Amino acid sequence: MDHRPQAWGRPRDDIYGAYDGSYLQNSGPKTATQSPVVTGTSVIAIKFKDGVVMAADNLASYGSLARFTDVKRLRPFLDTSIVGFGGDVSDMQFLDRHLNELAIDESYEHESTSAAAASPEGQGEQGAATSAPAGKLNAANLHKYLSKLMYRRRNDFDPLWNQILVAGFDGQTKPFLASVDLRGTTFSSPSLATGFGAMLAQPIMRKYAATEEDAARLTRDEAVNVVKECMKVLFYRDARSLDRYSIAVVTKDGVELSENEQLEKQSWAFAERIRGYGTQTV
Amino acid sequence: MTSIGTGYDLANSIFSPDGRNFQVEYAVKAVENGGTSIGIRCKDGVVLAVEKLVTSKLLKPHANKRIATVDRHLGVVYSGMIPDGRHFVERARDEARAWRDTFKTPISTADLASRMGGYMQAYTLYQSVRPFGITAIVGGFDSTRELPVDGEVGSGPACGAGGKVPGKSHGGPALYMIEPSGLYWGYYGAATGKGRQAAKAELEKLDLGGPGGPALSLEEAVKEAARIIYVAHDDDKEFELEMTWISDVDGPTKGLHQEVPKALREEAKRLAKKAQEEKMEE
Numbered sequence: 001m002d003h004r005p006q007a008w009g010r011p012r013d014d015i016y017g018a019y020d021g022s023y024l025q026n027s028g029p030k031t032a033t034q035s036p037v038v039t040g041t042s043v044i045a046i047k048f049k050d051g052v053v054m055a056a057d058n059l060a061s062y063g064s065l066a067r068f069t070d071v072k073r074l075r076p077f078l079d080t081s082i083v084g085f086g087g088d089v090s091d092m093q094f095l096d097r098h099l100n101e102l103a104i105d106e107s108y109e110h111e112s113t114s115a116a117a118a119s120p121e122g123q124g125e126q127g128a129a130t131s132a133p134a135g136k137l138n139a140a141n142l143h144k145y146l147s148k149l150m151y152r153r154r155n156d157f158d159p160l161w162n163q164i165l166v167a168g169f170d171g172q173t174k175p176f177l178a179s180v181d182l183r184g185t186t187f188s189s190p191s192l193a194t195g196f197g198a199m200l201a202q203p204i205m206r207k208y209a210a211t212e213e214d215a216a217r218l219t220r221d222e223a224v225n226v227v228k229e230c231m232k233v234l235f236y237r238d239a240r241s242l243d244r245y246s247i248a249v250v251t252k253d254g255v256e257l258s259e260n261e262q263l264e265k266q267s268w269a270f271a272e273r274i275r276g277y278g279t280q281t282v
Numbered sequence: 283m284t285s286i287g288t289g290y291d292l293a294n295s296i297f298s299p300d301g302r303n304f305q306v307e308y309a310v311k312a313v314e315n316g317g318t319s320i321g322i323r324c325k326d327g328v329v330l331a332v333e334k335l336v337t338s339k340l341l342k343p344h345a346n347k348r349i350a351t352v353d354r355h356l357g358v359v360y361s362g363m364i365p366d367g368r369h370f371v372e373r374a375r376d377e378a379r380a381w382r383d384t385f386k387t388p389i390s391t392a393d394l395a396s397r398m399g400g401y402m403q404a405y406t407l408y409q410s411v412r413p414f415g416i417t418a419i420v421g422g423f424d425s426t427r428e429l430p431v432d433g434e435v436g437s438g439p440a441c442g443a444g445g446k447v448p449g450k451s452h453g454g455p456a457l458y459m460i461e462p463s464g465l466y467w468g469y470y471g472a473a474t475g476k477g478r479q480a481a482k483a484e485l486e487k488l489d490l491g492g493p494g495g496p497a498l499s500l501e502e503a504v505k506e507a508a509r510i511i512y513v514a515h516d517d518d519k520e521f522e523l524e525m526t527w528i529s530d531v532d533g534p535t536k537g538l539h540q541e542v543p544k545a546l547r548e549e550a551k552r553l554a555k556k557a558q559e560e561k562m563e564e
Contacts, residue, residue: 071436096433
């Protein structure tokens with residue numbers, strides 16, 4: 001008998017040979033997500049005088065394959081904010097469910113905006129006891145929460161592989177727009193874009209709203225047109241994009257989300273002048 | 283009661299020789315001392331109402347809500363020991379959340395009633411616990427529409443989630459009452475607490491269980507609920523009327539459990555007081 005306790009209960013080396021340590025994956029550190037799998041491309045958003053417009057196309061790519069063409073990447077939150085997701089779609093799904101949970105927790109305090117809006121004197125009785133919109137979770141709060149969540153996941157070396165735009169209103173009921181990415185980095189600006197949109201759409205949007213003052217002069221229709229124009233440019237130049245997209249407008253009256261828009265008046269005339277790659281022989 | 287001095291009432295989980303559990307019966311007594319709660323299931327929704335007894339002038343009016351939201355479409359009101367009710371609500375929220383975690387869809391009112399019925403029944407089985415000193419009324423509106431799965435990314439199959447019989451209606455308003463024994467039934471109208479006898483007599487006069495379903499509309503039900511609470515109230519005590527309602531997605535609450543708007547509540551109170559005065563004159 002082998003009297004060494006460390007040998008007990010193991011296959012005998014003299015019969016089975018020495019244990020093959022390569023089955024234990026000790027070749028490196030534990031690794032979580034190293035790259036996204038099914039991805040959504042750019043999300044773009046611009047502020048205007050009474051709110052924010054956001055848009056993202058309906059495509060989820062699997063590498064360069066246009067895999068899913070009816071994906072909803074703009075998610076309303078509590079009918080007061082909109083969250084747009086670029087990057088990994090399964091992480092978006094996780095976050096969406098998490099935000100849904102958060103929204104239900106909010107409804108436990110059952111003063112609701114729509115009930116308050118339905119009654120003529122919606123501000124409630126005797127001051128702050130009832131639905132002051134200031135007491136609700138607004139877009140600024142939501143963005144802060146998401147940024148903490150994303151940063152924490154980054155510090156766990158298990159990031160949620162998304163670039164997120166959050167649009168809505170802040171505590172002073174001014175239009176709010178900010179982004180957070182997989183590292184927990186946050187930005188705020190009158191217009192924002194993630195992914196390829198940061199290169200292709202951002203300069204166009206800056207022409208219309210370089211500063212907060214410019215954005216405060218923009219009308220809703222102007223802002224919607226700028227966003228639609230940017231979506232068109234993105235479809236022309238981003239190979240992981242689609243001509244079907246979702247557009248959301250957040251105002252004080254709530255979120256208007258339309259999830260099946262088609263790019264209109266495309267003109268591919270410029271394509272003929274492009275030389276240097278593709279199938280041309282010149 | 284024959285239980286006194288026999289020793290069969292000293293612990294939970296002990297039957298008396300004639301087959302009764304006295305601890306449960308004492309818990310029912312605790313319920314009978316609480317403020318009246320009622321629930322009405324009507325044509326297009328559910329109304330919950332409670333006579334909130336004001337125990338001190340130092341309590342802020344309209345604060346300290348007695349009706350709780352469990353999930354977006356579910357509400358609970360209870361009579362009896364309020365801390366027991368709070369715990370019941372906490373558990374109900376956990377159940378609703380766990381259901382969503384597992385099935386990615388909201389829990390139906392029937393399923394929640396079943397789970398909570400089981401939970402309360404467990405508190406009649408063991409020496410180490412006492413039964414709940416509450417009777418709870420659970421109201422909800424299970425969506426009649428095809429609901430997206432929580433976190434759904436695409437549009438899903440064109441035929442919907444399945445499990446639906448063509449030509450049959452699905453979802454709708456639901457109302458359950460759960461007693462300290464764990465017994466629960468579905469009701470057209472439910473009442474519990476101090477004024478339950480008077481309230482039940484009034485509920486029976488309403489058209490709630492007709493052959494084509496209840497005829498009472500949601501708004502009428504709100505007014506009847508207020509009137510019934512006033513009828514069931516014992517005059518010499520201060521009280522506050524608290525009411526919530528739940529309708530379908532196209533109704534006034536958009537499928538959510540919400541507080542009845544102030545304007546409608548005040549109108550219902552006015553009518554209730556008027557009906558009370560007319561009765562006095564007769």
